[in-house]
Amino acid sequence: MGRAGFSMDPEFVAAVARVAHGEKINVARFCHEHGLSRDTFYKYLARFRAEGADGFTRRSTAPHHHPTAVGASVAEAVLRARKELAEAGLDNGPISIRWRLQDTGTRPVPSRASIHRILRTHGQIVPQPRKRPKTRRRFTYADPNGCWQIDGMEHYLADGTKVCIIQILDDHSRLDVxxxxxxGETTADTWAALQQAFAGYGLPVKILSDNGLAFTGKHRGRMVELERHLAGLGITSIAATPHHPQTCGKNERGHQTLQKWLAARPPADTLTDLQELLEQYRQIYNNRRHQSLGGDTPQQRYDTRAKAAPATGPRRLSGMSTRPVSATGVIAFSGCSIVLGRGWARRTATVYWQGDRVTVMIDDTVARQLTLDRSVRYQRLTNQKLSEKS
Structure with a gap:
């Protein structure tokens, strides 16, 4: 007889009742024939003598003491903190809720696990038992200003006008600089945003971006204006691998936090109004505890260590790439059209460049040397060059 059937087996009930009333039966044989232990038989016999037929009712196996249970007032504080954080457009997971309870003087402060249990019990979160834990390793620059990440995200004003928010984060501290x-995500606006950041926090050693044309031309074999500005300050421009947004993951995650905060507020009417909102956000974000920083705020982490700085003097960007020569003897390079002459038509040119100084080779022959004139797009041959080629 299975354990779950003890109180329901008629022969067991009858045997216990007979023994309780003084009848003699062979308990050992009965238990052997019915697959029971004698301890079980005598346990129910004691219950029957004390409670009568109620002694056969199955008892709850739940513990009498719940060491992890929290009081109703603590549960109420947890739910209230979650609601307030959500309404403010801030992260409202168990860690953030615990920090808020600490900051507001709630006592006792429940553990993260207890907060998670309260949220689950009250239907605030849905358990995800099969969700894989996060085991990826994050790379972080060792010092503040060692590298900044820059990226733009779309946003909409109250009237539906699409605008751009350019966000710059310090890789080491997550500080919003x-x-x-x-x-829009233009060169002029990007440079303006960087100049404001430089004025407040100094120059970084490197700036990491995605492959937006306002940021870099690295993977297109050219140098954009922003890269020339940065090189002039001694700052190294680095770009993520195409179609690999994880490289700029800190900025991508920062966009999510900002979007959530903005969504909790009425949309701005103008760019000026939006900028005022962004300044409010920066003050809150930079001085609020951050989970990936072990509970430090970005401002605390940024202020803890000495700042890295670029090497003295401007950098001269250089590189090499190949370009097809058109039927009219022209190659496209760094936003310019460089004339070589029809004698080089339909060949493949190798371009060596450092800053705006360029040498164009075809096989082992120098087809042209020049310094790019950025005031024009069409880099014509000089009269001397034309006469040499003819």
């Missing part, structure tokens, strides 16, 4: 409202 500049968040700029702009009409």
């Amino acid at each position: 500049g968040t700029h409202a702009a009409t």
Whole structure:
């Protein structure tokens, strides 16, 4: 007889009742024939003598003491903190809720596990038992200003006008060093955002971006204006691998936090209004505890260590790439059209460049040397060059 059937087996009930009333039976044989232990038989016999037929009712196996249970007032404080954080557009997971309870003087402060249990019990979160734990390792620069990440995200004003928010984060500390409202992800707006960040926090050693044309031309074999500005300050420009947004993951995650905060507020009417909101956000974000920083705020982490700085003097960007020569003897390079002459038509040119100084080779022959004139796009041959080629 199975354990779950003890109180329901008629022969067991009858045997216990007969023994309780003084009848003599062979208990050992009965238990052997019915697959029971004598301890079980005598346990129910004692219950029957004390409670009568109620002694056969199955008892709850739940513990009498719940060491992890929290009081109703603590549960109420947890739910209230979650609601307030959500309404403010801030992260409202168990860690953030615990920090808020600490900051507001709630006592006792429940553990993260207890907060998670309260949220689950009250239907605030849905358990995800099959969700894989996060085991990826994050790379972080060792010092503040060792590298900044820059990226733009779309946003909409109250009237539906699409604008751009350019966000700049310090890789080491996650500090928001500049968040700029702009009409679009343009070179002028990007440079303006960076100049404001430089004024407040100094120059970084490197700036990491995705492959937006306002940021870099690295993977297109050219140098954009922003890269020339940065090189002039001694700052190294680095770009993520195409189609690999994880490289700029800290900035991508920062966009999510900012979008959530903005969504909790009425949309701005103008770029000026939006910029005021962004300044409010930066003050909150930079001085609020961060989970990936072990509970430090970005400002605390940024202020803890000495700042890295670029090497003295401007950098001269250089590189090499190949370009097809058109039927009219022209190659496209760094936003310019460089004339070589029809004698080189339909060949493949190798371009060696450092800053704006360029040498174009075809096989082992120098087809042209020049310094790019950025005031024009079409880099014509000089009269001397034309006469040499003819």
